[in-house]
Amino acid sequence: MSGTPSRRTVLRGLTVTGAAVTGFDPGARGWAATTAGADSGSVTEVARVPRLDGTLGTDDPSLAAAADDYGHIVHRRPSAVLRPGSVRDVVAMVRFCNDHCVPVAPRGQGHAPFGQAQVDGGLVIETATLADIGPLGPGSTTVTVGAGARWSTVARATLAHGLTPPVFTDYLELSVGGTLSVGGLGGQAHRHGAQVDNVTELRVVTGAGELVRCSPSRRADLFHAVLAGLGQCAVIVEATLRLVPAPRTVRRYQLTYDDLAVFLDDQRVLVQDGRFDYVEGQVQADAAGTFGVFVLEAVAYGPPVGPAPDDTALLRGLRHDPASAHSTDQPYYDFLDRLAPVIAAMKAAGIWTYAHPWLNLMLPGTSAAALGARILGGLTPADAGPGAVVLFYPLRGDRLTAPLLRSSDETVSYLFDVLSAAPADDTAAVDRLLATNRAAYEATAATGGTHYPVGSIPFTPADWRTHFGPAWPALESAKRTYDPLGILVPGQGIFG
Known part of the structure; x- marks a missing residue:
């Protein structure tokens, strides 16, 4: 496309529901359209829209859907x-x-809770159509997938060859591009790092519209600015992921504690000695209606990845309540997709439509x-809302190598999630939870922690500079280089 746009528009193979988008009017800052059968010659003084293989929608249902997300808190309507x-x-x-200074945001599965993938008056790119999965065969060590592919689809495709990505988020119906933009943490991260630590190459479109392949050895500055870079420098369109042998079955242990410090200490032991392949924990309500029951979840992979699990060896030295401990053997994919029935129940109960002012923090291990x-002392299960979940993931700092995925400087950090819910029209409850989130973040930051940027914490550009810390100069430089007009993902609020 030339640097000087045409001032007369023609329709070139582009369709939308109800109207044909023919161009963009720079003066009115809006898309020009003609109804079916109209004389395209009557549309003047607009910049020609490029020929596309897909569709550009300006219909109300498309715009309304893109102005919402899983959080149901922020609503920015694109054009x-x-x-x-x-x-x-x-x-x-x-x-x-x-060319026309129109803001742009990619959107995967729309699971952001605080408007991160929304853009007021701009263009939303739905990446779900970019979901190809490359060929696999004997001896494969990587797979190349489209940014819109869901992790569930990737898992099924690789498991057909006895292979698996090493790290999964607990919810599999998220897009590859979406989780790589934020980090991608799960219970396997203490062993393999985050999902961003298991990418060997990316194909991206920079804010200037340049299609680039990048890797640790090729355009490394861009590669490291995109992984966990919150979409600020480029749109991920394809990623090459590392693969490892997959187990056929796993043994899943659930161990109960009544003391938070003991629970966290045992999690620390498990990630430091590496006896389990997956370690996570949940906080549940006790009989008094407070968050007082702590459940450590640990998973050991069976053959061909490891030997048949040995209960005595795996549980040795842990300080859980032995009477409440139990284990379950299940196929590997069933374990990965264990949230599917829970999500189905939430949708059936209407909780999926609630507001989700989530809190996601990186706590220093010693604090x-x-x-x-x-x-948790200032928050009851009733306050957190129906279906609320509280999680602790122990993480080893030496496994988290992506510069923009920030945690504490300590050997072990904990991802701490309070996944709250409130009726979307109960603005008082939502505002209260957002204020609670902000206070929790400030307390965490005062001890050397930060947040995992997938939640709902009101943040300023100054907060973001503090968050990225020593990685900020490289991100700022990459932004100037690859998105010089600052059109990409303004919903994050990083650069003002």
């Missing part, structure tokens, strides 16, 4: 929604938007018990 038919469409439209007790 158009791109459903790309190819990577070429993403290149063409990002370049077009850069985790005190911080966790402080935050």
